[in-house]
Every structure is written in structure tokens, then in C-alpha cells.
Amino acid sequence: MNFLIIGQGLAGTLTGYRLEQSGHTVHYVDAPRQTASSEVAAGIVNPITGRRFVKSWRMDELLPVARSLYHALEEELGIKLWYEQPLIRSLHHRGDLNDWQARSADPGYPEYMDDAPDVGRIPELTTSVFAYAGVRQAARVDVPALVSAFRKKLAMEGRFFAEVVDYEEIMGLLKVAGRTLKGPYDHLIFCEGWRARFNPWFGDLPHGGNKGEILIVKTQAPILEQMFKHRVFLVPLADDTYWIGATSENQFTDDSPTPANRNFLADRLAEVLTGTPYEIVGHRAAIRPTVRDRRMFIGTHPDIPQLAILNGLGTKGASLAPLGSLWLTEHLLEGKPIPEEVDIRRFNR
Numbered sequence: 242m243n244f245l246i247i248g249q250g251l252a253g254t255l256t257g258y259r260l261e262q263s264g265h266t267v268h269y270v271d272a273p274r275q276t277a278s279s280e281v282a283a284g285i286v287n288p289i290t291g292r293r294f295v296k297s298w299r300m301d302e303l304l305p306v307a308r309s310l311y312h313a314l315e316e317e318l319g320i321k322l323w324y325e326q327p328l329i330r331s332l333h334h335r336g337d338l339n340d341w342q343a344r345s346a347d348p349g350y351p352e353y354m355d356d357a358p359d360v361g362r363i364p365e366l367t368t369s370v371f372a373y374a375g376v377r378q379a380a381r382v383d384v385p386a387l388v389s390a391f392r393k394k395l396a397m398e399g400r401f402f403a404e405v406v407d408y409e410e411i412m413g414l415l416k417v418a419g420r421t422l423k424g425p426y427d428h429l430i431f432c433e434g435w436r437a438r439f440n441p442w443f444g445d446l447p448h449g450g451n452k453g454e455i456l457i458v459k460t461q462a463p464i465l466e467q468m469f470k471h472r473v474f475l476v477p478l479a480d481d482t483y484w485i486g487a488t489s490e491n492q493f494t495d496d497s498p499t500p501a502n503r504n505f506l507a508d509r510l511a512e513v514l515t516g517t518p519y520e521i522v523g524h525r526a527a528i529r530p531t532v533r534d535r536r537m538f539i540g541t542h543p544d545i546p547q548l549a550i551l552n553g554l555g556t557k558g559a560s561l562a563p564l565g566s567l568w569l570t571e572h573l574l575e576g577k578p579i580p581e582e583v584d585i586r587r588f589n590r
């Protein structure tokens with residue numbers, strides 16, 4: 242079958258790759274000069290989140306699927322994408338420590354929680370904290386590198402169109418039996434991130450958006466081996482830089498970086514990275530595609546089943562998209578049901 246994917250961020254990339262692996266032909270269209278959430282993300286895969294130290298939704302299922310898909314893409318593209326990097330988080334007081342220790346004894350938690358982690362050079366390079374805790378099986382996916390390398394490959398193969406999709410024209414590209422429309426594609430799959438709110442077929446879903454800003458910081462000192470969360474995330478990248486982030490705003494007027502948030506992040510960073518000189522070399526912003534109930538949007542249009550969507554990856558695209566893309570493609574190719582929690586039909590449109 243022939244597929245057209247609209248939006249080649251993380252959702253579009255992984256969905257298209259899975260379809261290609263099943264022997265189908267996939268073309269992609271993405272708007273030039275538009276910021277994608279996938280270009281700005283750190284790609285942290287964090288099994289234990291929040292102040293109450295809760296295991297992320299379906300983490301036991303997500304992790305093996307994510308590892309295997311990103312490893313396959315590493316082979317395909319010849320670049321490293323999946324970094325098994327320990328995540329150390331600070332605990333602020335005795336109550337935090339008690340909560341962490343109690344949770345880490347719960348069934349299903351010891352494989353993700355480490356009460357006595359190896360913190361490496363964190364105490365030397367950063368401010369002192371009450372205590373450290375370690376998140377096991379944390380990882381980082383180089384999402385920007387994945388999207389960019391995949392796009393280069395598509396462009397070389399003539400399967401990438403750099404265009405803003407005009408929703409009225411695009412229906413003319415679809416083959417729809419019994420209608421007058423005749424085009425080259427059997428399915429159109431929409432993966433436009435937060436801009437899906439403008440989509441005429443799926444725009445009525447409860448799309449949210451959350452703006453995030455980050456800094457890129459260069460240091461001459463040895464870089465940490467672990468990711469560290471204390472007031473902000475410090476994420477060591479490959480080239481002696483840290484990704485520092487992120488802000489979170491549900492109200493926004495655009496997706497541009499702001500001086501106020503630069504200062505906010507710079508202040509927090511100055512409080513944390515106390516043991517080493519550094520220079521801020523980048524400042525970026527993007528909008529995360531969020532959903533009210535914090536679950537993905539997966540499904541097909543109720544009247545035009547050739548139109549499908551994968552969206553709503555929120556703050557956790559790196560871990561959610563591998564399984565989300567599997568559910569969508571198995572539904573399209575084999576008719577398998579989409580889990581109710583993520584099926585767009587849960588909104589009773």
C-alpha cells in the first residue's frame with residue numbers, strides 16, 4: 242500500500258519506518274522552517290516520575306519496544322540514538338527520602354529505583370543536596386539526530402516533500418473507493434504535533450499544547466556521565482555540552498524563545514552547576530503536543546478510515562512513540578484493535 246505521512250517529527254518517523262519495514266511505500270511531507278518538538282527534546286526516558294515517584298504508564302511494556310526499535314534505527318541510519326544513561330535525582334529532605342525508600346520496596350519498583358546509586362562526579366561538579374536517588378533503566382534517545390538523519394535519507398530517496406500541507410488540497414491525494422477522489426495514496430497519516438488542532442478531520446480532539454524552553458551549555462570541564470535532576474535537568478550530550486531544561490507553560494502566543502525564560506533557566510543552572518565554568522551556547526523553544534488525559538491520540542477517522550492519526554505524545558514522546566506507532570500500524574495493516582486508553586474514540590466525538 243501507499244502511505245503519506247503528514248509531519249515528520251518523532252511520531253511520523255517511527256510510524257513511517259514501521260510501515261516501510263512491513264514492505265509498504267511511504268512518502269512524507271513536513272513544513273520547512275517550522276519548529277518541531279522533536280528538534281528540541283532531550284529524549285529522556287524516565288521510568289520513575291513526579292514528586293510521588295510513580296512508575297510511568299505502561300513502562301514495562303514501553304521499554305523493550307523502544308530499545309528494539311531505536312536499535313533497529315541505529316543500524317538503518319548508522320548513528321547512535323539510544324544512550325543507556327543513569328538518571329540521578331536529588332531528594333530535598335527527610336520526607337522525600339522516606340517516600341523514595343518506601344516506594345522502592347513496592348512490587349515492580351526495585352528494577353527502576355536505586356537507593357544507593359553511583360553518583361560519579363555529581364557532588365564535585367554540582368551544588369550539594371540532601372540525598373541522591375537513582376532511576377534504573379533510564380535512557381536518552383537522540384530524537385533530533387534521528388529525525389534529521391531519517392529526513393536526509395528520505396530526501397536522497399525522493400520520498401520527502403518540504404511543504405506546508407494545505408488541508409483542502411490534500412484530500413485530492415487520497416484514493417477513496419466510491420468517491421470522486423483519486424490519488425496515489427491508500428492512507429494519509431497525520432502526525433503534526435501540536436499544530437494538529439488546525440486539522441479539519443482531527444482538530445476537534447482535545448489537543449493541548451505546552452511550551453518548553455531549553456538551554457545548551459558548553460563546558461571545558463569533564464562532563465557528567467549521568468543525567469542529573471535537581472531544579473532542572475542536566476543532560477550530558479555527546480559533544481561536551483549539556484541540555485538544560487525545561488520550562489513548561491500551557492499558555493503561549495508563539496513558539497519563540499523568550500528572554501524571561503532564558504534568564505529563568507540560567508538562574509537555575511547557576512544554582513546547580515557550581516563546580517565548573519560553562520558558557521550558554523544555545524536557547525530554543527518548542528510546543529509539546531499534550532492531551533487533557535495525558536494519553537496518546539491513536540485512531541482513524543470515523544467516516545473516512547483512510548485518514549489516521551498518531552499524536553498527543555506530550556512530555557514523553559521518546560518512550561511512548563515506539564509502542565504508539567506499533568499500535569497504529571498493526572491496526573492499519575492487520576485490523577488489530579487499538580487499546581481503549583489511547584484510541585481517539587474515547588472522546589466520543
Ligand SMILES: Cc1cc2nc3c(=O)[nH]c(=O)nc-3n(C[C@H](O)[C@H](O)[C@H](O)COP(=O)(O)OP(=O)(O)OC[C@H]3O[C@@H](n4cnc5c(N)ncnc54)[C@H](O)[C@@H]3O)c2cc1C
Pocket residue numbers: 247248249250251252253270271272275276277278279280281282283284285286384404405406407432433434435436437452453454455486487488526527528529530551552553554555556557558559560
Ligand atoms: C523543551 C522540550 C523538552 C522535551 N523533552 C523531552 C524528553 O526529554 N523526553 C521525551 O520523551 N519527550 C520530550 N519532549 C516531548 C517530545 O518532543 C514530543 O513528545 C515529541 O517529539 C512529539 O513528536 P511529534 O512527532 O508528535 O511532534 P513534532 O516533533 O512537533 O513534529 C510535528 C511535525 O509536523 C509538522 N507539521 C505540522 N503541521 C504541518 C502541516 N500543516 N504541513 C506540514 N507539516 C506539518 C511540523 O513541522 C513538525 O515537524 C520535549 C519537548 C520539549 C518542547
